[in-house]
Amino acid sequence: MRRGKLRIYLGSAPGVGKTYAMLSEAHRRIERGTDCVVGFVEHHGRPRTEVMLHGLEMTPRRELAYREGTFTEMDVDALLSRRPAVALVDELAHTNVPGSRNAKRWQDVEELLQAGIDVVTTVNIQHLESLGDVVESITGVRQRETVPDEVVRRADQIELVDMSPQALRRRMAHGNVYQSDKVDAALSNYFRPGNLTALRELALLWVADRVDEYLQEYRGEHDIRTTWQARERIVVGLTGGPEGRTLIRRAARLAEKGAGGEVLAVYIAAGDGLSSASPKELAAQRTLVEDLGGTFHHVIGDDVAHALLEFARGVNATQIVLGVSRRRPWQYVFGPGVSATVAVESGPDLDVHLVTHDAAARGRRSLPVARGARLGRPRLIWGWLTGLVGPALLTLLLHEVVPELGLANDMLLFLTFTVAAALLGGLFPALASAAFGSLLLNYFFTPPLYRLTISDPRNIVAISIFVGVAVSVASFLDLSS
Missing domain, CATH: 3.40.50.300 (P-loop containing nucleotide triphosphate hydrolases)
Structure with a gap:
């Protein structure tokens, strides 16, 4: 019945x-x-x-x-x-x-x-x-x-x-x-x-x-994964760091602007149970979000960005609030980071807010783009000229005036222009100088001459070391200046 x-x-x-x-x-x-x-x-x-x-x-x-x-x-x-x-x-x-x-x-x-x-x-x-x-x-x-x-x-x-x-x-x-x-x-x-x-x-x-x-x-029931923006629902991505409180308050202000807005704070923990998050800080953030009328969620996921997006779409969220990345520039070699990944993969149905905070200030100052903006246009121009024109003039000088100086000494002279480019224009002119210098060393000073090939394996090692040292020195100078 x-x-x-x-x-x-x-x-x-x-x-x-x-x-x-x-x-x-x-x-x-x-x-x-x-x-x-x-x-x-x-x-x-x-x-x-x-x-x-x-x-x-x-x-x-x-x-x-x-x-x-x-x-x-x-x-x-x-x-x-x-x-x-x-x-x-x-x-x-x-x-x-x-x-x-x-x-x-x-x-x-x-x-x-x-x-x-x-x-x-x-x-x-x-x-x-x-x-x-x-x-x-x-x-x-x-x-x-x-x-x-x-x-x-x-x-x-x-x-x-x-x-x-x-x-x-x-x-x-x-x-x-x-x-x-x-x-x-x-x-x-x-x-x-x-x-x-x-x-x-x-x-x-x-x-x-x-x-x-x-x-x-x-x-x-209908396996709908896209967001239907019938109600403002804001997901806050927490890392367990102190910036979480700033993000929660920012999300609460956003929710107040929409009738019936809801805040959901979520912490993504690694599946292996290992985490650097402070339990005390997470507890304080849970209390804060609940005091502001929101809810706290603990989700297990090895891919933080993917897990965060899955959670947001699962609760039909309309916005995601994240903190500006605290990563060092060299860490971007291993990937774009959670914030950038979420922003790219969120699609048109999810708005992503990247909120600045005190913990990210030091990291932002060390980003190459930010440093280049502070150096000003004249120094950037001089950096590129030094990094590209300098090695070309040095090649002409060594080839016509002192051709028997030796590969080791040639490398040190080219390295000088890479360092100068880093001091003047930052990381990118220095990287360009290192790449250009290695090509000139290979073509004009490494047997067989005037060919982009190297016959002696020891010279291959030498040029590889030159490129590695040039990049390392340029990166260090850019970060410390």
Whole structure:
């Protein structure tokens, strides 16, 4: 037997019209030929709601005696016997009178669903169990009747019934919610504009989270990996370094600019369990992101950039926040680094923010491009001239004036121009000078002459050492200057 489907009209506050909306849905279904029966609906003396009951079949209620009084509850057995296609059951969080079949009405609804009967029901946001303390702090009233959040989350459909605080207060003033003798007290207490605004925000955020769950389920079922930018979700990549706090605060400011923005901090740990991250610093960053309303995640992955992108796409993130790299220039020989890789492979659906921080300042000053910008154009020009024209003139001088100086001495003279190019123009002119000088040494001073070949293996070693020494000296001078 198939399980029945549950549709819930979730109200942001009492009196917004969720029961009226449920009854309107019942009339629409009946017009389409659906067998729809009222299991339990309480109109609370509201004329418009009472009118909506006309024309609907209603199951007789069960009478129960309790404390010298008689009360009525929904007759679950009668509904199971009648077996309608759809049952209308109001006030899902209601507590049944002692002696009833179940303690709570949501348990009655669960029986109907298991019997294959579709149920349309209502509940207010303040009756969700997880929000009890929050609602009490806002309104000063403790909700005694609650329903577990999981029961509501399992619903096949949830429709928010909302109304602005001003419109709801007008409805109350016109006597459409409570009797006239109760209106003034209600408007002055529970139904103050601030209370209604806060309850409304709770309802909107709760439903937004539920919609996001539906979206994640759909994306997972259809294996959708691209980002759908329905909501700003910002992933912060943490390394365990002190810059993490700066990144988290920056991400929080970005999230504040978008309605419903969410921050997810993630630390990627190596699969072998070895990590240089400080557990104390990570704990402090976890506390910070949670204090700012975000969440902390610990992910295992050997390829940090790949794991970070997989996580971001898995949670449908719209932005990634990373710190500027702290790598030394020589480390780029082994790859572009996490920040650059993420920026290149993020694609058009993910925005990547590279945030500066104190720990990266020293590393940035040592980058060749940054140093070249500080040297200025004249020094760069002189560096290139020294690195390229100098070896050419030296070759002419050695070839025409002192041709028998020896290969070792020739190499030292060429090395002088490489060092001078590094001092004047930085690393790139020096590297060009080393490469150009090695070609000139090979062609003009290494047998066989005037050919780019070397007959003596010892000369191959000598020129290789020259290139290595030239590059090393040039790199050292560039980093230290």
